[in-house]
Amino acid sequence: MVYSMNAPQTQSQIEAVARLLAQAGQVVALTGAGISVESGIPAFRGSQGLWEKYDPMEFASIEAFIADPQRVWGMLLELDHLVRSARPNPAHEALARLERAGRLSGVVTQNIDGLHQAAGSRFVVEFHGSGRRLVCLSCGRQVRRGEVLMEVLPPRCPCGGVVKPDVVFFGEPIPEREAMTAFAMASSCQVMLVVGTSAVVAPASHLPVLAKQAGAKVVEINLEPTGLSRHVSDYVFHESASAVLPRLAQAVEDLLGGQD
Ligand SMILES: [Zn+2]
8 A cells, every 4th residue: 555645644654654663673775866966966867967968878888988988087077076066965864864863774875976975874885886986997906086197087097907986887787795785685674765766777676676575664755756656665755855854864763762
């Protein structure tokens, strides 16, 4: 049964989900681009700015990168500027609050912007890697920014190999350790919060379904209806995450405070 969230019912539904979070053994959040839009990072799917200028399949596919790393790095640096100037928004901060309150085991994110960590979340599984790290395509070593010259593109590892951001490009597999951790979290949680992701890109898309099959309640916070809304989600908020999550965190804190 789906509890659709129209504005007048929102507060009672927030309280219902807060009770769920206050009682659940393990709560996991799955986040995607939607949570960072209000931090100024345009969603991958959609028609804003950068993606109109650059075809994601062109600058974010491993084939394109290998074919012309200099050109792709030129595009990546423009994205890099956007990510570096972005700050966490109230949705990121609310998830960090839930973790501090002992009510969130961890965040599995498809984002590469590092905003969960910047907000104070400690257990973050970066399903698609991190834009803050670089990796050498020749020796496989993780390379720190300070070790490479960004003035000459493409930047190179001390071994001479071309480095790329340590993020999952189209055509590359999800890092094995992150994938295993995320799947273990999904199959052992009692509540999964799905925030700002339509969960259409595999294998991240399997996580809410896996959680549901293992008996978890799925709470979805997405502006628009998604493929999960009707059949997978137990609670659906079609509102911005930065509006819903702080209220949810507050309601959970109120409940926990009342137990003392
Ligand atoms: Zn190297």
